[in-house]
Amino acid sequence: MKYFSRFGTILTGGVVAAILTTSAVAKEDMNKWLRPENVPAPKDNQITPERITLGKFLYFDTRLSRDNTVSCATCHNPELGWSDGQPKAIGIEGRQGPRNSPTIINTAYQRHQFWDGRAKSLEEQALGPIQADVEMDMDLDELVKRLNGIKGYKELFEKAYPGEGITKDTIAKAIATFERTVVSTEAPFDRYIKGDENAISENAKKGFALFTGKGKCNNCHDGFNFTDGSFHNLGLGDSDIGRYKLKKRASWFHAFKTPTLRDVTKTAPYFHDGSIKTLEEATAVCGNGGRFPNSKNLSPLIEDRGLTQEEIRLIVDFLATLEGEPMKLEIPTKFPQ
Amino acid sequence: MKKIIFILAASILATVSYSADHIVVQKDKTFHPNYIKAKVGDRIIFKNDDGFAHNAFSDSESDEFDIGMQKPGQDVVVVMKNPGKVEVECAIHPNMHLTIDVQK
Ligand SMILES: [Cu+2]
Numbered sequence: 001m002k003y004f005s006r007f008g009t010i011l012t013g014g015v016v017a018a019i020l021t022t023s024a025v026a027k028e029d030m031n032k033w034l035r036p037e038n039v040p041a042p043k044d045n046q047i048t049p050e051r052i053t054l055g056k057f058l059y060f061d062t063r064l065s066r067d068n069t070v071s072c073a074t075c076h077n078p079e080l081g082w083s084d085g086q087p088k089a090i091g092i093e094g095r096q097g098p099r100n101s102p103t104i105i106n107t108a109y110q111r112h113q114f115w116d117g118r119a120k121s122l123e124e125q126a127l128g129p130i131q132a133d134v135e136m137d138m139d140l141d142e143l144v145k146r147l148n149g150i151k152g153y154k155e156l157f158e159k160a161y162p163g164e165g166i167t168k169d170t171i172a173k174a175i176a177t178f179e180r181t182v183v184s185t186e187a188p189f190d191r192y193i194k195g196d197e198n199a200i201s202e203n204a205k206k207g208f209a210l211f212t213g214k215g216k217c218n219n220c221h222d223g224f225n226f227t228d229g230s231f232h233n234l235g236l237g238d239s240d241i242g243r244y245k246l247k248k249r250a251s252w253f254h255a256f257k258t259p260t261l262r263d264v265t266k267t268a269p270y271f272h273d274g275s276i277k278t279l280e281e282a283t284a285v286c287g288n289g290g291r292f293p294n295s296k297n298l299s300p301l302i303e304d305r306g307l308t309q310e311e312i313r314l315i316v317d318f319l320a321t322l323e324g325e326p327m328k329l330e331i332p333t334k335f336p337q
Numbered sequence: 338m339k340k341i342i343f344i345l346a347a348s349i350l351a352t353v354s355y356s357a358d359h360i361v362v363q364k365d366k367t368f369h370p371n372y373i374k375a376k377v378g379d380r381i382i383f384k385n386d387d388g389f390a391h392n393a394f395s396d397s398e399s400d401e402f403d404i405g406m407q408k409p410g411q412d413v414v415v416v417m418k419n420p421g422k423v424e425v426e427c428a429i430h431p432n433m434h435l436t437i438d439v440q441k
Contacts, residue, residue: 112431219389228366230430250405251392251428299429300390300406 016180024107024315033193035224039108039180045123045173047180050160055178058158058171060332063145065136067092072129072175075101078329081266082182087274091135098134100274103267106225106260108180115256115272116243117231122176128169140168143214147171152336183323184225184262192321210311215287219301226261226322232299235290238273253297265323279316283307287315356416358382361435363391363407368425368435375417375439383413392428399423399439 041047053105058064059072070092073082082103083091089097097114105158113125129135130143147166154166161170191199200208211217222228231243233254243252256272261280270276276285285291289304307315356378362369364386375381385391385407394403395412399421404413417423417439427433 117431222366228430230366231434232429249394249403249428255429300408 030193033224034190035106035184036109039183041177042121042123043332045177045334047177048160050156051072051174052181054153054156054160055095055174055176057153057332058175059148059335061335063129063146063150063335064138065092066138069093070136072126073127073331075135076167077329078105078327080246081105081263083267085268087269089135089236091129092134092137095134095137097132099272100269102259103263104179104182105262106182106184108183109225110227110257111229112257116246117229117257118243118246120178123169123172126172126179140171143171144168150336156336176232182327184260184322185327186273187262187322187324189318189321190324201317203314204316204321205318206314207314207316208321210307210315211318214311215305215307215315216301217287220258226264227258230258231255232258232301233295233297234271234285234302235292235295235298236273236275236285237292237295238275240273242272250297254295255297255299261319261322263323265320278313279319283312283315283319287312356380356387359437360384361393362386363393363427363433366427366430366433368393368427368433371435373388373435373437375437377417377420377439378440379439381415381417381437383407383415385409385411390429391433393425393435394428395420395423397423400437403428 006275039047045051047245062068062071062074064071075089075091076082077084082105084101086098086101089101091097102115108122111120114121114128119125119128130138131140144166147157157164157166157170157174160174162172188199189204192205211221218226220228220230220232230276231252233242234256235254241254243249243257248250264270264279268277268279270279270282271285276282284307286302287305287307290298290302292298293302295306341418359375360371360382361373362384364405366387373381383391383393383404390409391407392404393407393415395401397440399419400417400423402415404415410419417437420439420441423437423439425435427435
């Protein structure tokens with residue numbers, strides 16, 4: 001490498017280009033739209049039945065909030081597409097949060113959590129809402145004390161994380177493990193991709209062609225989870241600066257994470273500020289140039305593609321085929337005592 | 338003719354002894370290659386081969402940079418200033434990663 005001449009590297013560049021051309025065929029592989037069988041989990045928090053059981057109790061238990069009124073499920077409710085149907089999250093004492101509650105479906109497959117991606121793991125994410133004053137407003141030391149006073153939880157933690165005790169760490173790990181089980185189920189679209197031509201309507205097929213063609217929606221809503229995890233400013237005109245709050249990087253100004261479109265029919269209202277009520281409206285904002293096309297740092301992907309009303313309806317028909325059967329789930333009614 | 342060849346040879350020699358270029362292609366939301374060994378003074382040329390904007394930044398201690406919004410088809414050159422491991426990411430597509438191992 002020491003005397004790698006300019007010519008040498010240009011040659012390497014040629015080789016790279018050649019490899020890229022041959023892999024172009026793989027790009028057309030339709031399997032990229034199917035959910036992988038396995039859910040990724042970190043080495044130090046592998047998924048076990050004991051951890052799922054514990055995590056599920058914690059997820060639905062209102063005793064994780066300061067005044068025992070709010071649980072994770074309040075804002076990420078399985079009955080409401082694992083979101084809450086509100087424009088913005090509502091925590092204890094009716095306090096309104098700054099952003100729309102994102103669904104947790106398939107969040108296990110995402111590298112960054114929260115709308116602004118500030119958490120790099122589900123374990124890190126899980127403790128955020130518990131402490132946020134507009135959500136569960138609970139002090140973590142206080143929570144550890146509270147759970148240690150519940151015999152049933154002491155036993156469940158011992159089974160799930162032997163010898164580790166009830167700590168901030170094991171609470172986060174257990175909740176994250178349960179969240180990893182919340183994955184999209186087979187939808188009509190998946191049956192279509194697997195070869196069942198009758199699984200979706202002709203209109204939905206046209207909609208899918210527009211989604212990946214004229215609409216270029218898959219520039220961001222890419223792969224089985226219909227998101228590539230990218231951050232963009234859609235020009236909604238609100239005052240939330242998004243990812244820019246983490247670091248003043250120009251391309252992060254007003255940028256938010258691309259959400260999944262799995263079960264998107266269940267998770268209205270839409271966008272980080274919950275300002276959009278229907279999928280037609282959402283498709284028009286994304287596909288036809290944003291609400292405020294002159295916004296600073298507007299994503300270059302937000303441009304007017306000239307989608308007609310009819311085309312937008314076809315795309316929405318396609319989006320509806322991403323709704324799977326409700327996940328099989330027993331919601332706990334009795335909690336550890 | 339002789340003169341031209343001489344200039345060419347001299348310029349090649351100059352590049353050989355002082356710096357090298359490394360081409361990184363951004364294609365299908367991936368850096369190709371995703372690992373590079375370089376030397377201080379080498380140039381990294383980012384080539385956006387996708388149909389949409391990319392970015393490349395590093396918050397690494399040895400070399401911090403941010404090339405800003407990089408349009409489709411645009412080339413951006415970054416010179417490696419210090420030895421160290423430079424972790425590069427795209428600010429728009431955080432799944433894009435590149436490691437540059439810069440040696441003295
Ligand atoms: Cu990128």
